[in-house]
Amino acid sequence: MIFYFAPLEGLTGAVYRRAHAAMVGGVDKYFTPFYSPGSVGLSKKEIAELDGDDRAITVPQLLTKRPAEFLTAVGQLYALGYREVNLNFGCPSGTVSAKHKGAGFLQLPDDMCTFFKEIFAGIDGVAPGMQISVKTRIGYSSEDAFPRLLEVYNQFPIKELIVHPRLRQDFYRGHPRYGSYAYAQENAAMPLCYNGDIFSLADYEAILQRFPATTRVMIGRGAVADPTLFLAIRGQPVADKRACLRALHDRLLEENSRRMGVGNNLLCRMADLWNYQIHLFAGAEQARRRIRQAANLAEYRAAVATLFREHSLLPDGAFVPPQK
Numbered sequence: 001m002i003f004y005f006a007p008l009e010g011l012t013g014a015v016y017r018r019a020h021a022a023m024v025g026g027v028d029k030y031f032t033p034f035y036s037p038g039s040v041g042l043s044k045k046e047i048a049e050l051d052g053d054d055r056a057i058t059v060p061q062l063l064t065k066r067p068a069e070f071l072t073a074v075g076q077l078y079a080l081g082y083r084e085v086n087l088n089f090g091c092p093s094g095t096v097s098a099k100h101k102g103a104g105f106l107q108l109p110d111d112m113c114t115f116f117k118e119i120f121a122g123i124d125g126v127a128p129g130m131q132i133s134v135k136t137r138i139g140y141s142s143e144d145a146f147p148r149l150l151e152v153y154n155q156f157p158i159k160e161l162i163v164h165p166r167l168r169q170d171f172y173r174g175h176p177r178y179g180s181y182a183y184a185q186e187n188a189a190m191p192l193c194y195n196g197d198i199f200s201l202a203d204y205e206a207i208l209q210r211f212p213a214t215t216r217v218m219i220g221r222g223a224v225a226d227p228t229l230f231l232a233i234r235g236q237p238v239a240d241k242r243a244c245l246r247a248l249h250d251r252l253l254e255e256n257s258r259r260m261g262v263g264n265n266l267l268c269r270m271a272d273l274w275n276y277q278i279h280l281f282a283g284a285e286q287a288r289r290r291i292r293q294a295a296n297l298a299e300y301r302a303a304v305a306t307l308f309r310e311h312s313l314l315p316d317g318a319f320v321p322p323q324k
């Protein structure tokens, strides 16, 4: 099985990915949250950030519907040493999809076909041998759209199709639409990767039972909640999970504070992580509130210290989605 860490904007940025790879691991590749290139491609800041990542385990993700923007950015990624890029056809955000980008592009399969024709015609000119993978939802507002979308994908030399079997209109609600993933397994011309709602070893085993042919799995929220989940699934659970979580947290706090300063942005960034990780701890709702309400770094540190001191890890702690 090949394991991917899903891109999560605001959570799995460069600091997080590097810390996770160095201190926890179990991941074959990390996909970056999306970059939206403009007419001049990626910004200097974005390029500098990507320059610090390990090319062997990092796949930059782009969000665009314009071939020229895509090709300019891919040329920059190639110059940085990247040999794979991922395209985002899944972002459900209103501002993104209103511009027919991300999951919004799924409404326009003919335009998508033209987009692919142009990028595959131009890719060798800017980035010879660059591989293109796609991360997609199964439609905008109806699953009926998926066969046509897959027909489009199948016409092109897409390296791998990562499918999060929800519609744009689902956002993250309800359950994955397994019937459409089964359709993808039967009809995709390229290797397929499953993504969606794997929060525990039991969830992973259930997916394998449902889709025994699975060879690649991408995990997002479940792995932010439990950074050791990949290792647990691989049958190599960490010996001291609490110490591992603490060490990862302390490195994230230190590196984020170096980059962001010690103001509100830092506290919000760390509190966002705790919205996921808090599910690992027993009876920690009050501790979560203290972490979120910390007014400065000292209060934040004290709230986290209390959490680690006073709350045990749940034996089967895992991410619990807000509406299910």
Ligand SMILES: Cc1cc2nc3c(=O)[nH]c(=O)nc-3n(C[C@H](O)[C@H](O)[C@H](O)COP(=O)(O)O)c2cc1C
Pocket (backbone or CB within 6 Å): 006, 007, 008, 009, 010, 011, 032, 033, 034, 061, 088, 090, 091, 135, 164, 172, 195, 196, 197, 198, 218, 219, 220, 221, 222
């Ligand atoms: C806060 C948040 C940010 C996300 N950012 C991205 C992103 O930048 N690019 C992307 O392709 N998907 C993004 N996703 C979707 C995830 O990569 C993933 O497809 C989705 O969460 C389902 O997988 P999971 O159930 O394992 O989390 C995001 C999801 C969340 C909740």
